Amino acid sequence: xxxxxxxxxxxxxxxxxxxxxxxxxxxxxxxxxxxxxxxxxxxxxxxxxxxxxxxxxxxxxxxxxxxxxxxxxxxxxxxxxxxxxxxxxxxxxxxxxxxxxxxxxxxxxxxxx
Amino acid sequence: xxxxxxxxxxxxxxxxxxxxxxxxxxxxxxxxxxxxxxxxxxxxxxxxxxxxxxxxxxxxxxxxxxxxxxxxxxxxxxxxxxxxxxxxxxxxxxxxxxxxxxxxxxxxxxxxxx
Numbered sequence: 001x002x003x004x005x006x007x008x009x010x011x012x013x014x015x016x017x018x019x020x021x022x023x024x025x026x027x028x029x030x031x032x033x034x035x036x037x038x039x040x041x042x043x044x045x046x047x048x049x050x051x052x053x054x055x056x057x058x059x060x061x062x063x064x065x066x067x068x069x070x071x072x073x074x075x076x077x078x079x080x081x082x083x084x085x086x087x088x089x090x091x092x093x094x095x096x097x098x099x100x101x102x103x104x105x106x107x108x109x110x111x112x113x
Numbered sequence: 114x115x116x117x118x119x120x121x122x123x124x125x126x127x128x129x130x131x132x133x134x135x136x137x138x139x140x141x142x143x144x145x146x147x148x149x150x151x152x153x154x155x156x157x158x159x160x161x162x163x164x165x166x167x168x169x170x171x172x173x174x175x176x177x178x179x180x181x182x183x184x185x186x187x188x189x190x191x192x193x194x195x196x197x198x199x200x201x202x203x204x205x206x207x208x209x210x211x212x213x214x215x216x217x218x219x220x221x222x223x224x225x226x227x
Contacts, residue, residue: 042219
């Protein structure tokens with residue numbers, strides 16, 4: 001199984017809502033990532049979890065809150081988002097080590113109204 | 114600091130012709146380089162990587178890439194393009210201090226015309 005799954009596929013939320021994005025992998029990868037991607041732009045790294053501990057936070061606003069409940073799951077909790085947060089949110093995973101590639105999920109298309 | 118550059122926003126090629134998507138890198142030591150492809154409204158798919166060894170790397174879907182240390186380049190190539198190769202291509206380099214961090218190029222839109 002070389003798949004990373006993400007739910008939901010699409011999400012529309014108002015600026016006062018609270019919602020969560022979910023990511024799951026069963027490849028035994030111990031590094032998991034959240035990226036934000038705007039149209040026709042490269043992915044921007046948001047957070048990295050390594051062995052279920054937050055290892056990188058790229059100065060992301062606190063309205064985004066990541067969580068890694070176990071080695072297979074990664075959540076991104078959203079609260080009080082702004083319209084400029086509308087984007088494709090990608091989850092990825094990889095083995096630990098410098099020669100390993102990332103596997104990406106299909107993404108969640110988020111629209112903030 | 115590490116970085117990669119993709120000098121072309123768009124590449125147009127006719128089906129059946131060879132294609133090249135360019136990538137140059139800037140790293141202080143030995144680079145770990147990757148190519149990914151993204152189809153519309155999808156996540157990125159890994160194509161190939163250079164870690165060490167043979168400068169010609171073969172990957173998925175008939176793609177290959179040539180690592181050139183003197184020119185600091187890692188261009189993606191395919192001998193015969195297919196219309197289905199039309200997509201957005203990203204080159205990436207791994208951070209040498211933190212291997213969980215990657216730097217992506219700006220992306221190149223490949224258009225293959227029938």
